[in-house]
Amino acid sequence: MTSANAGQFVDASRLIRLCDLEDLDEDEPSRAEVDGFAYAIFKVGDMVFVTADLCSHGPGLLSEGYVEDCQVECPFHQGKFDIRTGMPTEAPCEIPIKTWTPVLQDGGVYINPGEPNPN
Numbered sequence: 001m002t003s004a005n006a007g008q009f010v011d012a013s014r015l016i017r018l019c020d021l022e023d024l025d026e027d028e029p030s031r032a033e034v035d036g037f038a039y040a041i042f043k044v045g046d047m048v049f050v051t052a053d054l055c056s057h058g059p060g061l062l063s064e065g066y067v068e069d070c071q072v073e074c075p076f077h078q079g080k081f082d083i084r085t086g087m088p089t090e091a092p093c094e095i096p097i098k099t100w101t102p103v104l105q106d107g108g109v110y111i112n113p114g115e116p117n118p119n
């Protein structure tokens with residue numbers, strides 16, 4: 001399995017562990033809460049993606065959404081986001097969600113919470 005950021009510099013001292021790799025299921029999002037912020041973690045093929053769990057449109061949790069073709073459908077109003085970029089792909093979602101590039105090491109999924117990807 002590879003992370004989405006192969007070759008990218010990462011400050012390892014700021015990484016937080018979200019979950020174990022072995023706990024991720026294909027196309028079944030997982031949820032992790034660290035320091036009061038909730039993340040959704042997605043495994044698609046040999047890639048892992050991390051987004052904010054909370055939908056930018058309302059109270060829907062993307063970790064409870066349906067995943068297809070690297071898009072997650074929010075369970076609340078069925079809006080969609082591209083989990084690779086955080087960009088909305090279907091109404092009523094209009095505001096991008098944050099994404100992080102995961103680091104896969106020691107059997108776990110890590111991110112630097114202070115460095116979300118630009119949308």
Ligand code: FES
Nearest residue numbers: 055058060074079
């Ligand atoms: S809360 Fe997610 S689409 Fe409305």
